Amino acid sequence: MALPKPAAGPDAKSVMTDVDYEKFCEFFYRKTGIQFKENKKYYVERRIASRISAVRAESFRDYFTMVRFQSSGEELQHLVNDMTVNETYFFREDYQFDALVDGILPAVVSRKRPGDRVRIWSVPCSSGEEPYSIAITLLERWAECDCWDIEILASDIDSRILSEARAGLYSERSVARVSTALRGKYFRPRPDGQFQICDDLRESIDFSMANVVDRTQTGRFRDVDVIFCRNLLIYFDDIVRRQTAEMFFDALAPGGFICLGHSESMSRISPLFLPRKLRGSIVYQKPLSAE
Amino acid sequence: MVLVKQKTPGSESPGGPEVVGRDALLAALESDTASDRRSAARELAAFPETAPALCDRLAVEQSPSVRAAILMSLIRIGSPEAAGRLAEFLRSDDATLRNGAMEALQEMPDALEGHVDRLLADGDSDVRIFAVNILSAVRLRSAPAWLARVIRSDSHVNVCAAAVDGLAEIGGVEMLDDLADLRRRFAGDDFMEFAIDTASLRIRGR
Amino acid sequence: MSNASSSPRHPQGDEVSGRGRILVVDDGITMRLYYRSVLEAAGFEVEEATNGVEGYEKALASAFDLMIVDINMPKMDGYAMLRAIRTDPALCAVPAVTISTEASERDAQQALRAGANFYLVKPVGSKELTEVALMVAGRSPR
Incomplete structure (x- = not known):
């Protein structure tokens, strides 16, 4: 043995x-x-x-x-x-949310007209902490939030975890980084000690099942402005990573951005995106002239 | 609430995969629209006999994303024929194309194997360097022995330097003597001495 | 350099020591270690990147006085990296030297067109490397 x-x-x-x-x-x-x-x-x-x-x-x-x-x-x-440790909680790697509101979104909307759609995709969304963190960040910190038609898509390959995400029930540990004020605003404490995300937020996120290597499942993600794909690609081999990067290329609008996890880099994967430094974070942009 | 939930994007478009014939895909590979060429290139992976056509397109394709899709399909086809056509790009003046072909060949070890001898015997030292670079990264058990043969027999300093670099990761203790011989051959060359010492140290592990 | 009057972009706390900082971009491990040993001996601080995309990332992340860039690399070759960097306002003025195995005049032209200030052909001796680094990094607006 x-x-x-x-x-x-x-x-x-x-x-x-x-x-x-x-x-x-x-x-x-x-x-x-x-x-x-x-x-x-x-x-x-x-x-x-x-x-x-x-x-x-x-x-x-x-x-x-x-x-x-x-x-x-x-x-x-x-x-x-x-x-690697794959855990998820609210506002994990929150420096990227700073980059989102202070750098990425201003760059994205600079090419849009007020009222246009801004589409953000969280993949994989796991039990929902990331897309809800994005939603809360936008509502709380992006002054222009009201001027745009914001759509948050969230997908995962695992249908069970998606039901958890839709239910939006979280442990004390998961919301440890959420301030008391924000807990009061967006969560409902439950008798069993868990916190449930408020209905408005739950209903605002479009959760769906998708396998990133299945083109028929990812084909509906189009004209995305920002993709959050953190700590997923490290688990793939070279070929699947490249395929996923190419799928993201198709999903992104020209000039759209990808945010990877802090230990990840597109430099191992694909030259299709250019690194950009926005508010201290390295993110990757599909060139505006790409098509 | 400013966040709105839209209908799932694109859900109104035809759901089922459209069955498009091979010839239609080959025609689409010449389309003026990059996204059409990209998706045609991707779907042609299902038709291994189209590898030469994919390579013909690769030779003239300017869009990086279409190139990437073509290379990915050639990797998935993975035939010796595809590898042979890809190897021709090692001669290209276009550095991006050359390196794209090298990376693709690194991902197709079985198809590559039959071409290695020819590439290592090429009259152009740059082609030999690229062949050595491919061998240094590919998952092929025979790669270390090929690199050892290069440092025994190739007279070009940059070809040998590339092989030493590969051996720093995949060389075995049985190659230490060859490395010592090579060091004598290039005595006085700062870089070669440094590289050989580094590779030997890494092979010994101490 | 035309932008010599722009102020150095060293982030706060990034203590500059010796002759300056050099970013070495090469996919070969022995090559990177060699450049490092030669350039450190000459008083430079050295950082490494293994391909063009990573080189671009590192160039964005902190300030350098010189980039030494290999031509043949996976993901993004040296020419493509330089072309990309030369269009980036924050990086367009950083001096760059390319190193390749190709000695023909055409390749030299390609390097200079892509934005290199100087090019070297392998194998590069330690004396030659040091001299070129001192000469080209010396143009840096520091």
């Missing part, structure tokens, strides 16, 4: 040398865009040690060869899952 070793085995130190670590980090960065600094060596090494014993590799060198050449990419996927 090959039981994974307990994560923090004392022998984890001996699994890889500093040179091995550098070599691994470069490879992992090239494949995923996830970058580890030197101070993360212990964290990375523990996880690699556990994968080495799980697949019964003889050494780091053997294991690296396996990850590097495996045609299915399955082991790389295991590593990505082990090295």
Whole structure:
């Protein structure tokens, strides 16, 4: 039986040398865009040690060869899952919401006439924290909110999580970053300690099921001005990532923007979008002249 | 409430996938509209025999997004024929096209394999460098041995330098002697000495 | 440079040391490490990027006195990166040197048209690299 070793085995130190670590980090960065600094060596090494014993590799060198050449990419996927924490809560990575109201939307509406539609797509929306955070941010912080016909689309591949998103029930932990004032305004506390998002907001978001690699399901997302796609592409292999980026290209209006997660970069994926620095955040823009 | 929920966008358009024949797609590949060419290129992935036509279009296509779609379809077709046609672009004067072809070839290891010998023997050192760059990134178990052969036999400094770079990641301890020989061959070249020492260190792991 | 009068764009707290900051954009790991070792020895601070898109991102994220850009790279080649950067008002004045394996006059012209201030042909010796870095970075509006 090959039981994974307990994560923090004392022998984890001996699994890889500093040179091995550098070599691994470069490879992992090239494949995923996830970058580890030197101070993360212990964290990375523990996880690699556990994968080495799980697949019964003889050494780091053997294991690296396996990850590097495996045609299915399955082991790389295991590593990505082990090295990342995929959690969602209200106002996660909120510096991007600052960029949205202070940089992205002003750029988007500068090409529109008052009353025009502004379309924002949250993908994957998971249990809804992201699209609701976007809605609250716009209502609270975008002075021009009333001048535009704002539409927030939210999609996920998982139909169960979409029902949760539509129901809009959240734990104390999930709303930890929501101020008391905003909780009072947009949430209803429930006897069981949960918070339910108010009906107006629930009804304002268009939730739907869509698999990003299925063109018949994504074909209806068109003329989108801003896409939030955070911490999804890191879980895909090179080809699917490229396909997804190309699908986003079709979905975006010329000059539209993509926001990725903080450890992600379009530089690993596609040259179709140009990086822009807006309010301190790097976002990616479909060139205005693209068509 | 200013946020409005619209009807799901585009839901009024025909839902079912339209069945368009191969020839119609080939015609659409020459359309004046980039988005039509893009979707035609994408759907042609279902017809492997259209790889040459996709490559013909790629040679003249100016839109980056259509190029990307064509390259993606060629990867999905993944035939030795598609790889062979893609390899011709390594000679292109257009750096973007050249690099797009290289990246696509890196994604089609099985189709690539039969072309490697020919590419590594090409008279143009730049083509050999690109072949080495492809081998350095492709998921092909035979790639390290090919790179080792390059550093043993190729006389061009930049071709060897590219191979050393690849070996820094995928080389094995059995290649350390070849690297040492190469270092003697290019003694006095700052960069080669540095690169070979770096690759050897990484292969040894310490 | 025509924009020499514009003020340096160093973000606050970005302490400038030595001779200035250089962004090295090359997909080859040994190449990047080599440039780093040579340029650091010459007193420059070095940051790396592995392709043109990443180079563009890093150039946006902080200020550089010089970019050293490889031509053949995945995702976005060196010419495309320079063309994109030269249309960006914040970056159009940053000096750039391209490095390629192609020695023909046509390629040199292509590099200069894309916005390079200078071009080098591989292999580049440490002395040559240092001299060119000092010369071209010296034009930077600092």
